[in-house]
Structures are given as structure tokens and as C-alpha cells.
Amino acid sequence: MSFAPIRTRLLYLLYFINFLYLLxxxxxxxxxxxxxxxxxxxxxxxxxxxxxxxxxTIVIRDGKIAAVGATVEVPAGAHVIDAKGLxxxxxxxxxxxxxxLREIGAVSATVDSTETGGYNPDVVAAxxxxxxxxxxxxxxxxxxxxxxxxxxxxxxxxxxxxxxxxGQASAIHLAGWEIDEMLIKKSAAMVLNWPAIETQTFxxxxxxxxxKPYTEAKQEYDKQVNELTDWVERARHYSxxxxxxxxxxxxxxxxxxxxxxxxxxxxxxxxxxxxxxEIRNAVEFCDKQNLKMILAGGEEAYKVKDLLHSKGIPxxxxxxxxxxxxxxxxxxxxxxxxxxxxAAGVKFAFASFDNSFARRLGQNAANAVAYGLPYEEALxxxxxxxxxxxxxxxxxxxxxxxxxxxxxxxxxxxxxLTTDVKYLFIKGQLTSLDNRHLRLxxxxxxxxxxx
Amino acid sequence: xxxxxGLNADRLRTPFLYFLYFLCVLYLLSxxxxxxxxxxxxxxxxxxxxxxxxxxxxxxxIEHGSxxxxxxxxxxxxxxxxxxxxxxxIDAAGQFVIPGIIDCHSHIAAESINEGSVSVSSMVNMAxxxxxxxxxxxRDLAGGVTAANILHGSANAIGGQTLVIKLRWxxxxxxxxxxxxxxxxxFALGENPKRSNFSxxxxxxxxxxxxxxxxxTIRGAFSEARDYKKTWEAYNKRAAAGEKNLIPPRRDLRLxxxxxxxxxxxxxxxxxxREDEILMLLRVAKxxxxxxxxxxxILExxxxxxxxxAAGVGASTFSxxxxxxxxAYDAIxxxxxxMTRRGVVVSINSDDAEEATHLNQEAAKSMKYGGLSHxxxxxxxTLNPAMQLGIDKRxxxxxxxKDADLAIYNHDPLSAYAxxxxxxxxxxxxxxxxxxxxxxxxxxxxxxxLIDKIKKAAEKKPEEKKPEEKKPDAKPPAGQKPSEKKPEEKKxEEKKPExxxxxxxxxxxxxxxxxxxxxxxxADFGGAL
Numbered sequence: 001m002s003f004a005p006i007r008t009r010l011l012y013l014l015y016f017i018n019f020l021y022l023l024x025x026x027x028x029x030x031x032x033x034x035x036x037x038x039x040x041x042x043x044x045x046x047x048x049x050x051x052x053x054x055x056x057t058i059v060i061r062d063g064k065i066a067a068v069g070a071t072v073e074v075p076a077g078a079h080v081i082d083a084k085g086l087x088x089x090x091x092x093x094x095x096x097x098x099x100x101l102r103e104i105g106a107v108s109a110t111v112d113s114t115e116t117g118g119y120n121p122d123v124v125a126a127x128x129x130x131x132x133x134x135x136x137x138x139x140x141x142x143x144x145x146x147x148x149x150x151x152x153x154x155x156x157x158x159x160x161x162x163x164x165x166x167g168q169a170s171a172i173h174l175a176g177w178e179i180d181e182m183l184i185k186k187s188a189a190m191v192l193n194w195p196a197i198e199t200q201t202f203x204x205x206x207x208x209x210x211x212k213p214y215t216e217a218k219q220e221y222d223k224q225v226n227e228l229t230d231w232v233e234r235a236r237h238y239s240x241x242x243x244x245x246x247x248x249x250x251x252x253x254x255x256x257x258x259x260x261x262x263x264x265x266x267x268x269x270x271x272x273x274x275x276x277x278e279i280r281n282a283v284e285f286c287d288k289q290n291l292k293m294i295l296a297g298g299e300e301a302y303k304v305k306d307l308l309h310s311k312g313i314p315x316x317x318x319x320x321x322x323x324x325x326x327x328x329x330x331x332x333x334x335x336x337x338x339x340x341x342x343a344a345g346v347k348f349a350f351a352s353f354d355n356s357f358a359r360r361l362g363q364n365a366a367n368a369v370a371y372g373l374p375y376e377e378a379l380x381x382x383x384x385x386x387x388x389x390x391x392x393x394x395x396x397x398x399x400x401x402x403x404x405x406x407x408x409x410x411x412x413x414x415x416x417l418t419t420d421v422k423y424l425f426i427k428g429q430l431t432s433l434d435n436r437h438l439r440l441x442x443x444x445x446x447x448x449x450x451x
Numbered sequence: 452x453x454x455x456x457g458l459n460a461d462r463l464r465t466p467f468l469y470f471l472y473f474l475c476v477l478y479l480l481s482x483x484x485x486x487x488x489x490x491x492x493x494x495x496x497x498x499x500x501x502x503x504x505x506x507x508x509x510x511x512x513i514e515h516g517s518x519x520x521x522x523x524x525x526x527x528x529x530x531x532x533x534x535x536x537x538x539x540x541i542d543a544a545g546q547f548v549i550p551g552i553i554d555c556h557s558h559i560a561a562e563s564i565n566e567g568s569v570s571v572s573s574m575v576n577m578a579x580x581x582x583x584x585x586x587x588x589x590r591d592l593a594g595g596v597t598a599a600n601i602l603h604g605s606a607n608a609i610g611g612q613t614l615v616i617k618l619r620w621x622x623x624x625x626x627x628x629x630x631x632x633x634x635x636x637x638f639a640l641g642e643n644p645k646r647s648n649f650s651x652x653x654x655x656x657x658x659x660x661x662x663x664x665x666x667x668t669i670r671g672a673f674s675e676a677r678d679y680k681k682t683w684e685a686y687n688k689r690a691a692a693g694e695k696n697l698i699p700p701r702r703d704l705r706l707x708x709x710x711x712x713x714x715x716x717x718x719x720x721x722x723x724x725r726e727d728e729i730l731m732l733l734r735v736a737k738x739x740x741x742x743x744x745x746x747x748x749i750l751e752x753x754x755x756x757x758x759x760x761a762a763g764v765g766a767s768t769f770s771x772x773x774x775x776x777x778x779a780y781d782a783i784x785x786x787x788x789x790m791t792r793r794g795v796v797v798s799i800n801s802d803d804a805e806e807a808t809h810l811n812q813e814a815a816k817s818m819k820y821g822g823l824s825h826x827x828x829x830x831x832x833t834l835n836p837a838m839q840l841g842i843d844k845r846x847x848x849x850x851x852x853k854d855a856d857l858a859i860y861n862h863d864p865l866s867a868y869a870x871x872x873x874x875x876x877x878x879x880x881x882x883x884x885x886x887x888x889x890x891x892x893x894x895x896x897x898x899x900x901l902i903d904k905i906k907k908a909a910e911k912k913p914e915e916k917k918p919e920e921k922k923p924d925a926k927p928p929a930g931q932k933p934s935e936k937k938p939e940e941k942k943x944e945e946k947k948p949e950x951x952x953x954x955x956x957x958x959x960x961x962x963x964x965x966x967x968x969x970x971x972x973x974a975d976f977g978g979a980l
Contacts (some may be wrong), residue, residue, distance in 0.1 A: 008608075093555050103774065104774055104776060104777055104779075104780055105774065105775040105776060105782075106647075106648045106775060106776035106777065107776070134774075135774065171970065185485070195679060215702055219459060299462065321805065321806075321809065322805055323587075323590065323804060323805045324590075327586050328586075328894070328898060329885070330888075330891055331589065331590045331593045331808075331887070332593075355774065356772065356773050356775065357772075358772040359771065360771070362867075363812060363867050366866075366867030366868055367809070367867055369868060370862075370868045370869065370870050371870070382734040415867060416866060416867055417815040417816055417818075417819060417865070418815060418816075418818045418819045418865070418869075419813055419819070420819065436783075437773075437784060437785065440783050440785075441753075441783055441785040441789065441820075441821070444753050444754055444756075444789060445789065447754075447757075447758055450755070450757035450761070
């Protein structure tokens with residue numbers, strides 16, 4: 001017996017102690033140093049790029065996946081996580097949230113998700129994302145490693161009204177001391193709330209339903225679409241002027257400037273629409289204006305699946321754990337839609353459209369599987385597909401060499417209700433799973449018996 | 452004939468008839484095309500469910516077991532039972548049977564849920580506004596729910612009277628109530644009764660506006676109720692003694708239900724969030740000598756679990772809702788498990804028609820958050836809510852003699868991959884997934900026929916439509932004649948009311964009964980939460 005193996009073992013022990021330290025509650029909220037190298041061994045690895053590896057190793061170095069495979073060597077000095085009996089997946093990407101933009105729904109002072117006014121292409125979600133939001137660690141604990149923070153997408157935050165152009169959505173990692181550390185892509189999409197023909201609206205002033213004739217609603221709709229068309233055309237002229245550089249004379253307009261990448265086809269429109277009529281109209285509009293479109297919501301996407309397929313328009317689906325849009329829809333209308341869209345070749349992702357319900361994303365995906373969606377498609381719809389949709393497919397979403405090491409180690413099926421995340425890496429850094437809920441649980445578990 | 456106002460009735464008749472037509476059209480448009488499925492199923496006298504994994508909740512799991520149902524009740528449960536003559540046999544090979552899910556907090560089948568004008572609305576009763584045609588009854592049935600506690604909203608410290616129903620889809624309103632179940636009354640504490648998140652233009656602030664005032668509102672009402680009770684008792688005593696010419700006390704419909712609470716004849720189901728208000732109501736209950744049957748939501752129940760256990764009060768909570776308002780900021784998904792560990796009877800409820808469709812999944816989360824066992828988790832939506840509602844002698848477990856209220860799944864019901872195959876109430880198959888799917892094309896046809904009829908009817912009466920159309924068409928867009936709009940207008944899609952003001956808004960719209968899932972929550976407006 002030589003000394004070398006003993007030394008190695010000692011080193012391993014030291015690494016292990018160091019590793020334990022990183023996971024200790026005292027270090028809560030922190031990440032391991034970016035320089036650390038990790039090897040996750042004996043894991044079942046769902047690479048989502050090719051076949052699943054039954055007993056494999058992943059090496060993480062310098063924030064990236066250095067190697068992944070069945071016969072990968074563990075580098076000297078690596079922290080080793082023996083993942084026998086555990087599974088490794090790419091981290092989940094929740095591609096529509098108000099993460100960091102809304103803390104407590106009912107308290108407007110904690111809500112920064114929707115600016116006033118109809119057209120705010122210049123506002124950027126990243127500006128208002130609070131890195132200290134309690135939602136971030138809570139969401140991370142279920143294996144979500146990155147999200148799209150989406151501004152101006154309506155909802156009650158906006159007091160029932162809303163923007164037409166809501167602003168720029170930002171893709172962020174769910175870890176980092178400051179927003180710059182969290183950013184994946186500051187401007188990942190431009191939010192457009194497609195106007196709807198509303199014959200029935202809710203009037204917040206009198207707190208009652210208001211009905212109006214179709215013709216009137218249609219006129220209002222046409223007016224809104226005309227206004228939108230006008231914005232796009234002005235942005236096109238502005239963009240042309242910008243391209244000419246100093247040779248062209250124009251006054252700087254921050255809103256039109258923000259729209260220019262959309263006009264140039266460099267930035268996609270994230271178009272919120274649910275009804276088939278609105279979806280068709282939005283597709284036609286984007287087609288005519290030569291704009292790249294991502295559909296968000298899509299409750300009736302199945303009615304226009306061939307159109308979406310032929311135009312190559314991806315969909316970010318609203319949670320299926322919602323009631324069907326129509327009273328006489330089949331009760332499982334939303335649950336069976338993903339399977340139907342997949343069969344029609346429409347690319348889609350699942351998203352929570354929320355913060356506090358972000359942790360139901362896996363549950364939503366599993367429910368789609370229960371109603372016919374192939375399992376691997378469901379996994380991809382919360383990882384690589386949203387990454388591809390927002391132009392991040394080369395950075396995240398699968399477990400492949402060279403990609404950012406955003407990944408999770410679980411004790412079971414990622415989408416199942418009872419599965420726990422054991423380890424979570426963001427940008428190759430082992431990241432704490434501690435959160436507000438766990439802390440309150442531990443605190444009150446220890447409460448001495450009341451007298 | 453003259454009316455009491457001296458108007459000639461004939462002059463009124465024509466507009467009145469038009470109004471009736473109008474109502475009829477509205478009715479037709481709003482009617483779910485599912486109408487024909489709303490026929491209640493026949494009740495076969497004898498059903499045998501075979502080859503199933505039976506999760507009895509009371510005495511473990513039986514693999515490849517059978518359940519014999521006779522006259523709507525469970526007649527036998529066991530390993531293998533021979534089918535009696537004439538029995539309808541359900542082969543449930545590979546499937547899982549559990550007691551029907553009981554939702555301890557629901558607002559389905561209700562025409563409205565909040566009489567929010569006063570702080571004590573105990574005179575109103577949910578039993579009087581049941582809507583048996585509410586499609587959410589069917590949707591929840593398809594989620595394995597067989598019984599639900601239909602609650603008034605939470606706009607007032609003391610809300611309306613409540614009742615338990617069975618989800619007998621297709622039966623008239625009179626057949627929905629759970630026979631023999633004790634009625635209840637809704638109380639509410641915290642932000643909703645003090646109207647923290649609401650303000651209506653032109654409406655003065657209502658008392659109470661603080662948690663202090665909420666306590667005093669309840670104390671005040673019970674103080675009155677106690678006096679009222681005494682007055683009646685004195686009267687009854689004198690009447691019983693044979694005294695003549697007594698004048699009975701004036702009936703008070705507001706106080707009567709509170710007297711029933713004092714007498715233990717009506718359950719108190721109290722909406723609450725914060726630990727302090729929970730203890731407050733327990734103190735008030737002690738002062739006036741009544742029991743709180745369940746605390747609803749009770750998202751901070753884990754902080755006072757010992758006190759709840761000592762008071763013997765049930766807790767009915769959400770699985771993982773949080774952060775939609777300040778009093779929900781300390782909500783944790785470990786709540787159900789933590790309270791259970793300290794001896795509280797806990798149920799997981801929906802408060803929402805959609806949430807109710809997957810209460811089995813919500814119960815499963817208590818295994819992940821807090822490590823409850825499979826059986827403990829399953830109890831959260833079966834036996835425990837039955838106990839909380841005082842109906843556990845009839846439902847909540849799979850035992851001989853109990854009502855045949857069952858849900859059959861294709862996987863372990865505590866998995867996200869489980870889908871309800873059949874839901875049985877009183878031995879009748881009220882929901883059958885295969886049948887539902889098979890009937891879809893039929894329903895589509897029926898829908899189309901109805902729409903075509905409406906279209907035809909509309910085409911027949913162009914004169915009558917004219918005055919209606921004139922207004923909006925006053926300034927038709929250039930090059931478009933009013934007549935050209937008609938075909939467009941007849942598209943059925945466009946005829947339907949749009950609930951969604953904005954695409955990103957919750958599908959149910961702001962007047963839905965409750966929905967905390969979307970930011971500030973529509974429930975905060977309706978006050979159901």
C-alpha cells in the first residue's frame with residue numbers, strides 16, 4: 001500500500017467537509033465558488049439530447065458542463081457527488097413568470113410587473129427584478145434554475161387594464177447577488193398583448209359586468225390594431241433611419257428605438273392571445289409585418305394548430321390546471337391540448353404565468369403526460385424547448401458538453417409530486433435549496449409543546 | 452284589468468313579451484350544450500367492482516379486491532366476491548379505488564356567494580341559491596369529488612349559512628343536499644372581512660376595518676344571540692307551563708342561526724389566515740360557549756397547531772398557495788403535515804372549481820412537504836373532511852354500510868399521472884371517462900344544431916333586429932354597409948361572451964368565486980378566499 005491513495009482519500013475527505021460546509025444552513029442563500037469542480041457519478045442522466053444514460057458521470061468545471069457520459073473520468077480535485085439511485089436533469093426553465101417583479105399580489109407597493117400606458121416597448125423587466133425576492137429561493141427549491149421575467153402581461157396587477165406593448169422580458173438565472181450576475185439575456189422577447197374583441201368586460205369602477213354589442217367591440221378592436229400597426233410602421237421608419245446612421249436626421253425616440261430589434265427580426269414578439277380568432281389575427285399581423293412571433297397563452301391553439309405548425313410559431317402554454325375556456329368544452333380540453341399540439345408538430349413549452357405557482361410547473365407537465373403527451377416531450381417542454389424558443393438553446397436546456405451547468409439532481413421523476421431536488425447547480429455553482437418556507441417549517445417544528 | 456298602479460296592462464304586455472323573448476334567448480345562449488348528459492344515471496341495484504387496488508383509508512389497501520354495492524351502499528369489501536345474479540360488473544383491473552373525494556371548501560353550484568353589504572349576514576343561506584346546472588359540478592365530479600361543503604364568501608365577519616352537497620349531476624337542486632349533514636355558517640377573519648384589499652367608489656368604509664373590530668362584530672352578534680335565545684327560552688318555559696295569552700318574541704332571522712350555533716346544531720366554518728386571529732376566535736368561542744368546527748385556509752395554522760389540537764378544531768387548508776396577500780406571506784406547503792403531526796385533523800380543500808379537479812394531487816404534496824404517509828395524505832381529502840363535516844359515518848372510507856361514493860383512477864391517485872375513470876355516488880356512476888369521450892361527437896352535433904337554429908331564427912327577424920343594430924352602426928367603417936356585417940356577427944365564436952378582458956388574465960375573470968392564483972386574486976374582490 002502506497003501513500004498516494006491515502007493522500008487522495010484525505011483530500012477527498014477534506015473536499016467532502018468543504019462540500020458539507022457549502023450546504024450548511026449557515027451558508028444559506030449562497031452559492032459555491034465558481035471555480036469549484038464537481039463530478040456527479042453513478043447517476044441516471046436525462047441529457048434530453050440523445051438517449052438517457054443509465055449509469056453515468058457529469059463533470060462540471062468553470063460554470064459549464066465539461067463532460068457527460070457513461071465512461072467519463074472523475075478529474076483529480078473534483079468534489080464528488082455519488083448519485084447512485086438519483087437522477088440528473090437539466091434545470092427547469094419557467095418561461096413566463098413575474099419573478100422578482102411581484103412579491104405580494106395584493107400589495108401594489110411590492111408589484112412592479114406592469115407599467116401604465118398602452119405602449120411601453122422601452123421598459124425592461126431586468127431593471128425591476130428584485131434579486132432578494134423570497135420567491136426566488138422558493139421556486140429554485142423545486143428545480144427551476146432559470147425563468148423569463150415578463151413585464152406588462154396584464155393580470156390584476158394592472159388593475160384590469162393593460163398594455164398593448166408591455167415591455168421587454170428578461171431571461172434570468174435564479175441565483176446571483178445582483179441582477180448582472182443573474183442575467184442570461186436582458187432582452188429576450190417583446191411583450192405584445194393582442195387586443196381582443198370583448199363584448200363582455202368587467203368594470204372595476206362600478207364592479208359589475210358590462211356588455212356591449214359586437215359591432216361596438218369590433219370597432220374598438222380595429223382601432224387598437226390600427227394603433228398597433230401605426231407603432232410598428234413608425235418603428236420601421238425609425239429603424240431605417242437608424243441604419244443610415246448620422247446621415248439621417250431624426251430625433252431620438254426611446255420607444256421606437258426599443259422596437260427596432262423587433263422590426264429587424266432580431267427580437268421576437270411574445271404575443272399573448274388565447275382565443276383562436278385572436279391567434280389567427282395575430283399570426284396574420286406578424287406575417288404581414290414580417291415580425292417573429294411566439295404565442296403565449298394559447299388556450300385555443302388546438303383550433304389553429306396547422307396554421308401554427310406551417311408558420312413555425314412556438315407556443316408558451318398557459319397552465320393546463322385551469323378550467324376550460326368554454327362551458328361546453330370537454331372537461332379535459334386544456335389537459336389534452338399538449339398531446340394534440342405535439343402530434344401536429346407544434347413546438348410548445350409549459351410555463352406558470354405566475355410566481356407563487358411556479359412550483360406547479362412540473363405538476364402541469366405531468367398532467368399533460370397523463371392526458372397523452374409523451375414523457376420526453378413533457379420534459380423538453382420545461383427545459384430545452386423554452387430555451388430554444390427564446391434563443392438560448394445553445395446555452396441551456398440539455399446536458400451537453402459546453403453548455404452552462406444549470407442542472408438538478410433528484411431522488412425520482414422530476415415531474416412527480418413527491419420528488420425532491422437533492423442538489424441544484426446554477427452556472428456550475430452548487431446552490432442552496434434553503435428558502436423561506438423551509439425555514440418557517442423548521443422554526444415551528446421546533447416549537448415546544450404549547451401549554 | 453288594472454294593476455295596482457293603475458296602468459293599463461295591455462300597454463305593458465307587448466314590451467313584456469319582448470322582454471320574455473329576450474330572456475328566452477339569453478337563456479338559450481347561456482345553456483350548456485351538455486344538457487343531455489345532465490340526466491342522472493340509472494341506479495343499478497347491484498354493482499360489483501372487481502380486480503381493483505382498493506385503498507380503504509380505514510383498513511389498508513386490498514390488492515385485486517372487490518367491492519359489492521347494493522342499493523347505493525357498500526355491501527361487501529374483500530379479496531374476491533362472486534357477482535350476484537343480475538349485478539353490473541365493473542372490471543377495474545389495474546385500477547385504483549378510493550373513497551370519493553370530499554371538498555371541505557367549495558363555491559360550486561352556487562348562484563352567488565357574497566352578501567357583502569353587512570358585517571353579519573347570517574340570514575342568507577346558500578341552500579336557497581343552489582344551481583344544479585353549474586357545469587363545475589360535472590368538472591369536479593370528473594376529478595373524483597363526490598361531496599362538497601358549499602360555503603358563503605368571506606366578505607363579512609359572520610357570513611351566510613352553508614350546506615354540504617353531493618355532486619349528483621343531473622339531479623334537481625332539491626336532490627343535491629347531503630341528507631342529514633349538519634348545516635354550517637361561514638365566519639371570516641382578517642383582511643377580507645375588514646376589506647383591506649377592496650375599495651368601491653362611492654361606498655363608505657364598512658365596520659369592521661381592523662382585526663379588533665372583527666372580534667367585536669362577532670362578540671356583539673353572539674351577545675345579541677344569547678339574549679335572543681334567553682327571550683325564547685323564557686317564553687317557551689311560560690308557554691309550557693300553560694300560561695295563556697302569551698305574545699311570542701319576534702323572530703329574528705339573523706340571530707336564529709347563531710342560536711343554532713350556541714345549541715350545537717350548526718357548524719362554524721371560519722375563514723382565517725393569521726395565527727393571532729385563530730386564537731382570537733377560539734377565545735370568543737369559549738366566552739360564548741360554542742365550538743368552532745373548522746378553520747378554513749388557516750395558512751398559519753402550523754404556528755398554533757397545539758392550540759388547535761387542544762381545542763379539537765379541524766383545519767382545512769390549501770396545499771401550496773402563498774403570497775397573494777400579506778396574510779398569505781407566511782403560508783408554507785408544510786402546513787398540513789405540521790398540523791397533522793401535532794394532532795390536528797387536517798383536510799386539503801379547493802376553494803376553487805378547478806383546484807377541486809385535482810385534490811388528490813394536492814393531498815399528495817403533503818408527502819413531499821413534511822413527509823406524511825400515503826394513507827395520511829389520502830385521508831386529507833377523504834376521511835378527514837368527512838370528519839370535519841360530521842358525515843364520516845356515511846362517507847370517507849370504503850367500509851361496509853357506508854354510501855357507495857367512490858372514485859376509480861388508472862394509477863395511484865396520489866400521482867400526478869392518475870386520471871379519474873369513474874366517479875360513483877350512492878351506487879350510481881355519475882361520471883365515466885369512456886362514456887364522456889364517446890359522447891363528445893354527439894354533443895358537438897347537438898351544439899351545431901342549436902347554433903344553426905339560433906342563426907336561422909335571427910335571419911327570420913331582420914326588422915326586429917334593426918333598431919338594435921342602428922346604434923353601433925351609426926358610423927360604419929368606410930365601405931362597409933351594416934348589412935355586410937351580419938354574417939360575421941353570426942359566427943358562433945363571436946356570439947359568446949368573453950370572460951377574459953385580457954389574455955394574460957385568469958381564465959375565470961374577476962367575478963369568479965375565488966382564485967388566489969393570479970396575483971391580487973379575484974377572491975379578494977369577491978371575498979371568497
